[in-house]
Amino acid sequence: MSTRSTGIIRSAGSRSPRHYLLVPPEPTPNGRLHLGHIAGPYLRSDMLSRFARMRGDLPLTITGIDVYEPYMTLKSAVDGRPEGEIAAEYHALIAEDLAAMDIGLDAFVNPAEEPWRTAFEDEVAGCLRRLRERGAVTTLRERVPYSPSAGRFAVGPWLAGRCPDCDAGAGSYFCEACGGHFRPENLRDPEGTNEVGPLEWREITSLFLRPADPRDLGARMADIGVPARYQETVRRYLSREGGMVRVSAPERWGIPLDEVDPGVPRTLFPYAGIFMFARLTGAVHGSLSGTGVNAFDPGSDVVTVTSLGVDNVVPTLVCIVGTSLLHGDMKTYDRTLINEFYGLEGEKFSTSRGHVIGAADIAGTPNVDVDAVRYFLAGTRLEERRESMEPESFVEVVNQRLAGGLTPLLERARRGLAEVSVPEAISDAQLTRLETLLDRQRSALDGPVVATSRALEAFDAWWQSVADLDESAYWWLKGVSVLGFPIMPRLSRRIWEDLGGVGEPRLADFLAPTSPCEATRPLGFGTMSIGDLVPVLPATSRYALA
Numbered sequence: 084m085s086t087r088s089t090g091i092i093r094s095a096g097s098r099s100p101r102h103y104l105l106v107p108p109e110p111t112p113n114g115r116l117h118l119g120h121i122a123g124p125y126l127r128s129d130m131l132s133r134f135a136r137m138r139g140d141l142p143l144t145i146t147g148i149d150v151y152e153p154y155m156t157l158k159s160a161v162d163g164r165p166e167g168e169i170a171a172e173y174h175a176l177i178a179e180d181l182a183a184m185d186i187g188l189d190a191f192v193n194p195a196e197e198p199w200r201t202a203f204e205d206e207v208a209g210c211l212r213r214l215r216e217r218g219a220v221t222t223l224r225e226r227v228p229y230s231p232s233a234g235r236f237a238v239g240p241w242l243a244g245r246c247p248d249c250d251a252g253a254g255s256y257f258c259e260a261c262g263g264h265f266r267p268e269n270l271r272d273p274e275g276t277n278e279v280g281p282l283e284w285r286e287i288t289s290l291f292l293r294p295a296d297p298r299d300l301g302a303r304m305a306d307i308g309v310p311a312r313y314q315e316t317v318r319r320y321l322s323r324e325g326g327m328v329r330v331s332a333p334e335r336w337g338i339p340l341d342e343v344d345p346g347v348p349r350t351l352f353p354y355a356g357i358f359m360f361a362r363l364t365g366a367v368h369g370s371l372s373g374t375g376v377n378a379f380d381p382g383s384d385v386v387t388v389t390s391l392g393v394d395n396v397v398p399t400l401v402c403i404v405g406t407s408l409l410h411g412d413m414k415t416y417d418r419t420l421i422n423e424f425y426g427l428e429g430e431k432f433s434t435s436r437g438h439v440i441g442a443a444d445i446a447g448t449p450n451v452d453v454d455a456v457r458y459f460l461a462g463t464r465l466e467e468r469r470e471s472m473e474p475e476s477f478v479e480v481v482n483q484r485l486a487g488g489l490t491p492l493l494e495r496a497r498r499g500l501a502e503v504s505v506p507e508a509i510s511d512a513q514l515t516r517l518e519t520l521l522d523r524q525r526s527a528l529d530g531p532v533v534a535t536s537r538a539l540e541a542f543d544a545w546w547q548s549v550a551d552l553d554e555s556a557y558w559w560l561k562g563v564s565v566l567g568f569p570i571m572p573r574l575s576r577r578i579w580e581d582l583g584g585v586g587e588p589r590l591a592d593f594l595a596p597t598s599p600c601e602a603t604r605p606l607g608f609g610t611m612s613i614g615d616l617v618p619v620l621p622a623t624s625r626y627a628l629a
Contacts, residue, residue, distance in 0.1 A: 103141065128388070194363070227267055228275070242254065242273055242282075290331040295406070308418065386417050390421075391420070451615060463536060583599055
């Protein structure tokens with residue numbers, strides 16, 4: 084075996100580990116997670132985390148619930164329960180959803196409850212104080228719709244209309260169709276929703292942040308690799324709203340701020356709050372990692388990464404990255420991984436319409452393997468375009484590629500281990516090929532744009548090579564384990580342990596020969612049918628309606 088190469092496996096034991104802070108989105112705790120959530124930011128973040136950990140780095144994934152999101156007030160009204168009680172319930176249920184899909188978390192924060200509440204409120208107060216000192220906080224008079232009959236300002240879930248950017252249906256603050264954000268008074272054809280109305284317009288005093296210098300923000304977006312189309316979304320917002328970032332909202336549910344107008348509640352607007360929450364995750368990282376410093380401190384060498392859907396482009400790039408520049412004593416995110424929406428049978432996943440496949444539901448379905456679901460979702464190109472889950476396509480991939488392709492090869496390789504007690508060293512050609520494919524995965528996962536499909540292609544290229552299997556079943560299986568780990572963690576860990584390894588696959592341990600264990604159960608995937616999926620398909624599915 085050649086010793087001249089410094090490939091990713093051969094150098095794994097000698098490189099210094101890097102700290103990563105991965106921050107996937109804060110889900111609103113008013114419902115369970117579905118595959119539309121998982122396929123986008125959560126799977127991308129988890130695949131990066133697993134690859135980095137396998138390589139020997141030190142990633143921590145920290146997020147929490149968006150407990151003060153305006154839609155919590157609607158959920159409270161519908162359920163007849165306090166927002167905090169609902170949030171606590173779904174905080175636990177969402178954690179179960181993520182665990183069911185093997186999305187790893189190191190901390191899952193509820194900012195409305197201890198041990199995080201005081202720290203979050205201190206972060207809010209400290210950030211506002213510093214931003215005021217730097218002249219970044221200003222007050223504006225704005226027109227906001229009010230419903231006398233409901234006794235509330237019609238914002239958030241209580242107002243609908245058409246987007247001023249693309250003319251699609253939109254809510255009072257943002258448009259899911261194009262990612263645009265705006266003030267309620269800029270919404271076209273506004274009307275009250277959820278039995279709120281008729282409306283009258285009242286002028287109130289609101290807090291806003293002055294914009295970061297557009298040139299500075301534009302330069303920073305380019306530096307961290309934000310794709311051009313999302314930079315344009317930000318520029319469009321800055322040109323219409325003057326770059327102002329809302330700090331306060333006329334809501335009762337939230338972190339209270341000083342009231343100015345009599346009878347007008349004022350709380351922290353959650354899209355400003357995500358900046359403070361990002362800083363909180365940095366502090367939690369410092370504690371859990373042992374570095375003792377906030378991951379966003381200017382001198383921190385922690386690689387900070389957030390993942391998000393297209394509807395959060397403006398909040399993330401303007402409210403977090405832009406506000407970081409205004410703050411002046413912190414670094415911004417190093418990467419912002421953006422994905423387009425994932426649909427179901429050609430339509431957007433919709434909790435309100437019941438057009439969803441629940442994450443925990445599909446994970447608990449007989450004959451449906453979580454690794455197979457992750458494999459299928461990893462094949463999407465959401466960094467480029469919207470895509471849709473078609474049940475028949477999922478069944479075809481499972482039956483033809485996994486049950487019919489990968490599984491027979493896994494069993495064939497395992498039979499080839501029957502006479503192996505201690506394997507011979509891997510050949511230079513086989514190791515070089517494996518390192519080339521791992522480097523393709525690194526390029527696909529550890530950069531400013533994550534392309535899970537390219538990571539999947541590298542995995543497929545390895546296991547589909549029967550020549551490698553025939554040459555050395557032990558090393559072929561071990562290659563399946565490491566290349567598959569970001570995608571199929573259960574199968575990969577099982578192979579690693581069946582080969583005599585301990586715990587998760589690690590590149591630093593790859594070359595160490597181990598003694599395979601005796602096989603006790605089948606390895607791989609079984610076939611399935613559309614009928615296996617029907618119990619978790621929504622009533623809106625063409626299969627449920629058939």
